[in-house]
Amino acid sequence: MPTHQDAPDADRPASRRPGAPRRVAKHRSSRRSFTRRTQLIGLTAALAAAAGTTAVGLTSDAVGSQASGTTGLSPSQAGALSSARVERRDLGSRDASRIDLSLTSTKQAQATKLAQQRAARxxxxxxLTQRRALALAAAKAASARKAAAQARALAAAKAAAIAKAAAAPKIVLPTTGYHLTARFNQAGGRWAHNHTGLDFAAPMGTPVRSVMAGEVIQADxxxxxxxxxKVRHADGTVTSYSHMSEFDVSVGDHVEAGSQVGAIGMTGNTTGPHVHFEVLPGGGAPIDPEPWLREHGLNP
Structure with missing residues (x-):
């Protein structure tokens, strides 16, 4: 049962109960805090409008979202905050456009560089292809010129050989620098029978030549x-060359008029260096060589 001293406390007004002054002080502190926040919002909006920075704009946006349901912003502060938001959005759009343009320019530059490199290749x-084609054409032309030159050289050599053969004498005397020491049918103690040819005396080693073209049928x-x-000629006549010191042909060789068949010597039955020359028509008995040589245009 309450005592007499407790009763007055129950009859006291609520505002005067213990702890009431603290609640009144708390409400006053809340009002002061709200007023300060409102002033801070207004100051932030003004700073955002004046500076136009993204950081301030973000702070104003965050604070403004808290104050959007309140009546703490004045119309000028709200307009400044809206202007800051619009300017921040425009700045972001311009930065994005610059980045896009920069990327596009970079891509275009890379594409241009690649195109230039490809064109250079x-x-x-x-x-290179043109140079190879020119080199191949030059090589073909050089080969054609070489072949033509070889053909001309071959034709010229053939013509020269024909001309030489045509210009070559048809008949020559059997040696040079000679003097006759014995004639046909001449008698003498050196022969068992009368002499069968002409003796052309000349220094040792003087060349002995075939008087006409023909084939060597003896070299012994x-x-x-x-x-x-002995040489057989085209008409069947055989000419003979004896007492030579050497052989310069072999059986089966073809000789021209003036070809060397040996050299002046003293082999066999002889008293001095000379060549014994005989003419044997058809390879038979010898005849006088002097008229035969004259018939062919030579005067021994």
């Missing part, structure tokens, strides 16, 4: 005739 390949040592060569 194509031009280099075209130049023939007893008293010594080293002897």
């Amino acid at each position: 194509l031009a280099a390949n075209a130049t 040592f023939e007893g008293a005739y010594g080293r002897q060569v």
Whole structure:
């Protein structure tokens, strides 16, 4: 049961109960805090409108969202905050456009560089192909010129050979620098029978030549005739060369008029260096060589 001293407390007004002054002080503190926040919002909006920075705009946006349901912003502060938001959005759009333009320019520059490199490679390949084609054409032209020159040289050599053969004498004397020491049918103690040819005396080693073109049918040592060569000519006539010191042909060789068949010597039955020359029509008995040589245009 309450005492007499407790009763007055129950009859006291609520505002005067213990702890009431603290609640009144708390409400006053809340009002002061709200007033300060409102002033802070207004100051932030003004700063955002004046500076136009993204950081201030973000702070104003955050604070404004808290104050949007209140009546703490004046119309000028709200307009400044809206202007700051619009300017911030425009700045963001312009920055994004600049980035897009920068990327586009970079891509275009890279594409242009790649196109230039590709064009340079194509031009280099075209130049190389052209050079190869020119080199191949030059090589073909040089080969054709070489072949034509070889053909001309061959034709010239053939013509020269024909001309030489045509200009070559048809008949020559059997040696040079000579003097006759014995004639046909001449008698003497050196022969068992009368002499069968002409003796052309000349220094040792003087060349002995075939009087006409023909084929060598003998090249051998023939007893008293010594080293002897016989040549058969186109009309069947055989000419004989004896007493030579050497052979310069072999059986089966083809010789021209003036070709060397041996050299003046003293082999066989002889008293001095000379060549014993005989003419044997059809390879038979010898005839006088002097009229035969004259018939062919020579005067021994």
